[in-house]
Each structure stands twice: as structure tokens, then as C-alpha cells.
Amino acid sequence: MPTTDTHAETANQAFWDEIAPVHLKSYGIEGLLKRISRIDPIQKRELYPVAGKDLIHLQCHIGTDTLSLALDGANVTGVDFSPKSIRIARELAARLGLEAKFYQANVLELKGLITEKYDIVYTSQGVLCWIRDIRLWADTIAHLLKPGGVFYLMEKHPLLNMYDETPNELRVGYSYFHQPEPACFDDDEPDYSDFSYIPQNRTYEWTWSLSDIVNALIGAGLTIRFLNEHDRLFYKAHPDMEQDGEGWWFFKERAGMIPLTFSLLAAKA
Numbered sequence: 513m514p515t516t517d518t519h520a521e522t523a524n525q526a527f528w529d530e531i532a533p534v535h536l537k538s539y540g541i542e543g544l545l546k547r548i549s550r551i552d553p554i555q556k557r558e559l560y561p562v563a564g565k566d567l568i569h570l571q572c573h574i575g576t577d578t579l580s581l582a583l584d585g586a587n588v589t590g591v592d593f594s595p596k597s598i599r600i601a602r603e604l605a606a607r608l609g610l611e612a613k614f615y616q617a618n619v620l621e622l623k624g625l626i627t628e629k630y631d632i633v634y635t636s637q638g639v640l641c642w643i644r645d646i647r648l649w650a651d652t653i654a655h656l657l658k659p660g661g662v663f664y665l666m667e668k669h670p671l672l673n674m675y676d677e678t679p680n681e682l683r684v685g686y687s688y689f690h691q692p693e694p695a696c697f698d699d700d701e702p703d704y705s706d707f708s709y710i711p712q713n714r715t716y717e718w719t720w721s722l723s724d725i726v727n728a729l730i731g732a733g734l735t736i737r738f739l740n741e742h743d744r745l746f747y748k749a750h751p752d753m754e755q756d757g758e759g760w761w762f763f764k765e766r767a768g769m770i771p772l773t774f775s776l777l778a779a780k781a
């Protein structure tokens with residue numbers, strides 16, 4: 513029987529509620545609590561300055577990046593559909609004494625919920641596979657932007673979604689192209705941040721090709737200012753990956769050969 517979108521999103525929400533307290537321990541928030549921004553140098557180079565800008569962070573999880581953007585001067589709002597993530601984000605904001613708004617909501621429902629407009633719509637690192645409708649996602653981003661505002665995305669390169677978890681080889685186990693049915697992951701793979709933790713809840717994930725993503729944003733009326741591809745990744749997506757001195761993951765045997773992350777900036781006229 514096909515999975516309904518509601519069933520898939522409800523399962524994913526339960527997964528993220530399970531993982532939120534795990535990540536509070538594994539995300540290394542000590543630095544954040546010392547007021548050190550966790551935004552990486554690539555994003556800073558591509559997006560900053562953010563100081564004084566009204567910024568909404570979609571799929572903000574436990575708020576560590578949202579609050580980093582606040583430390584760097586942005587007026588921040590974070591949105592996530594996991595109540596436990598939002599509760600932790602609010603607690604971290606209080607501990608840091610930072611002004612930040614956090615809303616619990618499905619990002620695909622924001623058109624009916626948020627009337628404020630933002631200079632920057634931001635989302636990054638592990639977000640698109642949870643989105644069931646890429647056109648609605650792009651329309652929502654356009655809805656949230658002020659005229660002249662920009663959307664910034666940094667995400668795992670969709671090419672990587674093709675490879676399964678077989679060690680010592682890059683084996684194509686999944687289609688590069690979008691499938692109407694989400695893929696269900698119900699295995700004993702450890703969490704991407706706490707390798708000692710095996711999540712109990714299953715996930716349902718969608719894949720979107722680079723053209724799906726770019727064309728959805730163009731279709732929503734945005735102008736792509738740049739699209740960059742990088743040979744480093746922000747988490748260990750395959751058993752063969754190793755970490756470099758700056759914390760990025762890559763395939764040592766194929767360093768510089770495969771795109772692992774992409775980033776883009778799109779503007780609203």
C-alpha cells in the first residue's frame with residue numbers, strides 16, 4: 513500500500529522528536545554557549561553579512577544554527593515541526609540571553625501562518641529529503657521574502673543520494689531522480705551526529721534532483737544568483753568517508769572528484 517504524505521511526515525516528526533535530545537548532547541553546544549557561532553566558513557563567505565537582517569531559518573532543528581546567526585547579528589526566527597526540537601531551541605536561546613522567535617510548524621504550511629516578510633530565508637544541511645513537495649516549498653520561500661530579499665540554501669549534493677551504505681565501494685542503490693513514493697529507512701544505521709545511538713523510529717525520505725530544486729525556485733519567481741558545488745560534506749553520509757582537519761567529510765580515495773555539497777543564493781525582485 514502506498515505511504516500517504518501525512519503518514520510519512522508524522523513518522524518523520526516522531527523521529528526528530530526522538531533525536532532532538534540526543535543532538536543536544538552530541539552537537540557540541542559548549543562552543544555555542546561560549547557565544548561562538550557554528551556557521552561554517554563557506555556559508556559565511558557566501559551569505560554574510562547577516563547583521564541587522566530579518567532572517568527566518570526553515571527546519572531549524574534545535575536552533576544551534578539559528579542562534580549562531582543571531583550571535584552574528586541577525587534578527588532570527590526559527591521554524592521546525594518537531595516540538596522537542598523547538599523546546600530545546602527556546603531553552604538554548606534563554607541560556608544565551610538571545611532574542612529569537614521559534615515556531616513549531618510544518619514549513620510547507622507557513623503560507624497560511626506567517627505574514628511577516630524577511631530579508632533572508634535560510635535553510636541548510638539535511639533539509640530537502642524531508643520535503644514532500646518541492647514546488648510548495650519554493651512557493652513558501654518566495655512568500656516569506658521581502659522584495660529584494662534572498663534565499664540561501666546549503667545542502668548535501670543530490671548525486672550522493674544515489675549511493676547506498678555498502679562499504680569499500682560507491683554502489684548505486686537508489687535513483688538520482690525524484691520518485692513519488694518516499695524511501696523508507698528502518699535499519700540499524702547509527703545517528704549522523706552520535707555514532708553510538710541507533711534511532712528507533714523509521715524515516716521516510718524524498719529525493720530531489722538539482723534541476724528539481726533550481727526549477728522550483730525559478731518557478732516561484734526567484735532569480736538564481738549563484739549555484740556552487742563543493743567537494744566536502746557536513747556529515748558522514750557513507751562508511752568510506754573520512755574527516756579533514758576542519759571537520760568536513762570526504763572520500764579520501766576520490767578527493768576532489770565528486771560533488772558532495774551544493775549551495776545557492778536566489779533573490780526575489
Ligand SMILES: C[S@@+](CC[C@H](N)C(=O)[O-])C[C@H]1O[C@@H](n2cnc3c(N)ncnc32)[C@H](O)[C@@H]1O
Nearest residue numbers: 528571573592593594617618619636637638642
Ligand atoms: C537535519 S535537521 C536540520 C538541519 C540543521 N542544519 C541542524 O542540523 O540543526 C532536519 C530538521 O528538519 C525538520 N523537519 C523535517 N521536515 C520538516 C517539515 N516538513 N517542516 C518543518 N520541519 C521539518 C526536522 O524536525 C529536523 O529538525
